[in-house]
């Protein structure tokens with residue numbers, strides 16, 4: 001190719017390739033993938049970083065002519081933070097790209113011809129929608145470009161915020177996150193100030209030493225309650241009591257619950273191996289469509305409350321339930337979909353691996369006086385092996401709802417579904433590529449036909465998309 005590395009090329013963007021990758025074609029033929037916040041229709045300059053036989057990879061250096069779907073990104077960290085990369089794309093265009101992404105992977109990975117993909121259900125609001133934000137502490141602060149140019153070098157030994165993209169272990173010291181609520185940003189500032197004043201040290205991934213690990217803040221849309229979970233490597237009761245006072249003074253005692261989680265893991269996954277409650281009950285309550293859910297620090301709960309209601313309705317509609325329909329809700333978490341399903345009169349069994357989530361699910365069923373639902377702990381990786389026992393215990397389902405993590409179904413879980421051969425499956429997917437792979441196996445090995453697919457936008461300003469797919473035999 002008549003191009004060289006570091007050369008700056010000018011290209012018109014015609015498509016989205018990935019979250020942070022956009023595509024165009026040079027007049028003499030080669031496809032270019034442009035990294036950085038480009039948008040469809042933009043004419044951009046980009047510096048070549050990779051030359052392959054069939055394509056070039058380049059990094060955005062300047063937008064020469066903005067395309068029709070480009071908007072101003074409101075966040076001061078936009079472009080450096082890994083959190084959300086589509087703030088500069090007009091919301092209707094984000095939705096169209098997500099719908100297309102679902103269709104594309106079903107065709108390309110799943111081999112489904114002309115899948116029936118509906119327009120994505122839009123979110124409202126499109127900022128401040130997260131009910132949980134997970135900040136990380138680090139002793140390796142990532143400096144933003146303008147910070148690197150400052151005369152007095154910054155101290156890089158403390159940061160609390162988000163991991164910088166492609167900078168393993170480095171964390172951006174965040175001022176604000178527009179995807180969370182103002183209270184989450186307030187807690188971030190209160191805890192940072194407290195930690196710096198007390199000279200509390202972040203835990204280091206390199207030396208496995210240091211105190212502060214994660215700051216997870218959850219807020220209920222329905223009640224306004226705030227759950228602050230500060231994860232540390234060991235317990236300092238007096239320090240945590242002082243911090244509890246600071247948080248209480250800032251947020252108000254009536255809506256705060258503060259937990260000190262302890263973890264000695266060798267990674268920064270925000271899980272409490274032990275929890276000490278300093279204020280409140282250690283749980284908050286969220287309400288979805290009239291159903292209330294208790295949420296404790298380790299439980300999974302859909303991150304976008306308003307959209308979770310729409311997602312659950314889409315899943316229940318696809319399931320076509322009525323009084324007495326036998327349903328299994330696999331990967332049921334705290335029982336969200338199970339309770340929505342049981343409310344139709346269906347008889348529901350929810351299965352889930354995290355014991356606390358199963359306990360929460362049982363309590364949620366009781367609190368909402370939903371009777372036709374039962375929950376059990378099960379590692380669905382062993383679904384095929386355990387299937388005879390599960391069938392005997394719970395009876396064969398007519399509908400199986402599946403809501404696995406992003407990786408999708410374990411191959412052995414698919415083996416179990418093939419053996420079970422339930423008449424209808426409703427697959428709620430947070431990664432369409434996993435859905436496409438799993439649905440293809442279910443089609444090839446058990447004769448399932450892929451019905452309508454409803455994308456739901458749970459995460460505006462990012463490329464992520466959730467989809468509800470119906471499969472029938």
Ligand SMILES: C[S@@+](CC[C@H](N)C(=O)[O-])C[C@H]1O[C@@H](n2cnc3c(N)ncnc32)[C@H](O)[C@@H]1O
Pocket residue numbers: 300301302331332333334335336337351352353354357378379380381403404405406430
């Ligand atoms: C995407 S969440 C869905 C939760 C729930 N349906 C909801 O809407 O709140 C996935 C759930 O799968 C659970 N999970 C992950 N791996 C599992 C496994 N091997 N067996 C059973 N559950 C698992 C997680 O703990 C989590 O609760």
